[in-house]
Amino acid sequence: MDIKFYNTLTRQKEVFTPINKEEIRIYSCGPTVYYFAHIGNLRAYLFMDTLRRVLKYNGYRLKHVMNITDVGHLVSDADEGEDKMIKAAKRENKNPFEIAEFYMNAFLEDIRKLNIDKPEIIARATEHIDIMEQYVQQIINNGYTYQTEDTVYFDTSKLDKYGVLSNRNIKEQKAGARVEFDTNKKNISDFALWIKAPENHIMKWNSFFGKSYPGWHLECSAMGYHYLGKHFDIHTGGVDHIPIHHENEIAQSKGFCGTIPANFWMHVEFLQINGGKMSKSLNNLYTLKDLEDKGYEPLVYRMFNFTSNYRGQINFTFEAMDAAKVALARLREGYLKHLEGNEEIEKEMIESYEQKFLMAINDDLNMPVAMSVVWDVVKNPKKSKKLANLLLQFDEVLGLQLNNYHKQEKSDLPVEIQELITQRNEARNNKNWTESDRIRDILISNGYNVKDSKDGTIVEKQ
Ligand code: AMP
Ligand code: ZN
Secondary structure: OOOEEEEOOOOEEEEOOOOOOOOEEEEEOOOEOOOOOOHHHHHHHHHHHHHHHHHHHOOOOEEEEEEEEOOOOEOOOOOOOOEHHHHHHHHHOOOHHHHHHHHHHHHHHHHHHOOOOOOOEEEEHHHHHHHHHHHHHHHHHOOOEEEOOOEEEEOHHHOOOOOOOOOOOHHHHHHHOOOOOOOOOOOOOOEEEEEEOOOOOOOOEEEOOEEEEEOHHHHHHHHHHHHHOOOEEEEEEEHHHHHHHHHHHHHHHHHHHOOOOEEEEEEEOOEEEOOEOOOOOOOOOOOHHHHHHOOOOHHHHHHHHOOOOOOOOEEEOHHHHHHHHHHHHHHHHHHHHHHHOEOOOOHHHHHHHHHHHHHHHHEOOOHHHHHHHHHHHHHOOOOEHHHHHHHHHHHHHHOOOHHHOOHHHHOOOOHHHHHHHHHHHHHHHOOOHHHHHHHHHHHHHOOEEEEEEOOEEEEEEO
16 A cells, blocks of 8 residues: 655655665654753654654664754754753753763653654764764865855855745845844855854864864764765654754755755644643643653653644643543553453454554554544454454554553552553563563562563552
8 A cells, every 4th residue: 555645845745655665764853962852852753653663564674863963953943042062061060961961861761661663773963073074075075165264154055946845045035034144154044064163162073174063954964874875765853844954954965965865854743732832931841751740651642642643733731631541541441351352353344444544544644543443443342352463463553552551550550650560561572581570679669569471460569
C-alpha cells in the first residue's frame, strides 16, 4: 500500500517513494540542550517516533540521524541574542559543557520514558566541529559567503531563490521587515556560518577563522551530509523551523553542492496550553517530570498525542490528560480481556482491521483514525487471543507497551511503583538480569512481593 506524507516543500500530500528501498534515510532536528525539554518539545519527538514506527511497520529499515545542539544556538533562530548554552551556564553557574551533558541526559531519559524509538545515530554538534569546518570551507570556496571582522555570513542573494519552504523571497522580506537588521549583513535573510569567539567565550575551537565557533544552522547540514550523503529521503522538525532554520539548511546545502538535501520536509505543529502559548512567565510550561508528579505515567502523554494528527495543533489540558489516562487503562483492560478469550474470529475480520489500520497510518500518520480502528478491535464483543495479538501488532506503531501490561497493573499501584515495574519488564525483555534483580530488590524494600511467571509478573503489597 502507498504511503503518503504531506511535504512542506511542495505544499501537498505526496506518495512517498524511497530513494533506496533497502534503507530510508532521515534527518531530524533535535533539541538544544540548555534546559529540560517541555512537553511541547516532546510532542516533536513523539511525531518523529511515529514516523519511524510507521516506516518500520511497512517493512523498511532506517538510517536516521538526530542532532543534539550543544553549541551555537542563539536566543533567536535569526542569530540574535546570546548563545543559549552560555546563557544557561551563567544561570546555573556551571560551564556550558556540563550544562550540555546534564540536559542531554535528562532529554534521553525523557524519551526513554515515553518509549520513543531512538534514531540510529544521535550526533552532538560539539563532536563534529571538524566536519562542520570542512563543510563551511566548501561553501566559502563555492563563493556563497562574505566575511566581516567577526563573522562569516551566507550570502542568500547568491541563490536562485531563498525561501523555498515558506515560499518567500528576499525582496518581500525587506519590505515586510519590522525590525532593524544587523547592519553588517548585506541582506536581511543572510545568516552566520562561523563566528569569531569573544575573549571570554568558553565554547570555541581553533579553526580557519581563529578561535571561533559554528553558527547553529550549520550543524544540521554538515552532519546530515556526513551521515546520510547529499540527498536523503526525509527531513523533520517543528513548524517553527520552516521560516529560518530549514530555509538556511537548504541554502547551505545549495551553496555546498547545489541541491536541496531531502525529498520530503515534514513539520509537526505546536502544542498549545489551554488554547494559548506555553511560557515560563504564564507558569504553564510543563516537563514530563511535572506530569509524573501530578500522577500521570509518561505513556498517558503519548496516548494524549494520538488525539490529533501531527499537522494540527493540539490543546493540552489536564481534563484531556485525565481522558487519556482513562483511555489507556481501558485499552489495557481490553487487551487483557482478549488475551483471556478463546472465541473464534474470522480471518476476514482480522484482515479488515489490519487494512483499515494500515490505511490510516499510511495516510500521513493519521493516528486519530488509527486509534478508532484500535477501539473497534478492543470493543469487539468476541474475546479472542487473535485480537490481543492484533493489538500487539498495532502496538508496534502505538508504542504503548501493551505487552508489558499484566494483571497487577489493573490495581491501583502508585505511579512510581508502576514505573519501576515497566522498567523491570523492559530489563527482562532485554535479558538484562542484573538490572531486573536490582529493581526487584527496590520493589521488595518498598514493601511489595514480586512473582514472575510465564504469563508475566505479579506485584502485590506485602
Ligand atoms: P529546541 O530545543 O528549542 O530547539 O526545540 C526542540 C523542538 O521542539 C523543535 O523541533 C521545536 O520545533 C519543537 N517545539 C518547541 N515548542 C513546541 C511546542 N509548543 N509544540 C511542539 N513542538 C515544539
Ligand atoms: Zn536542524
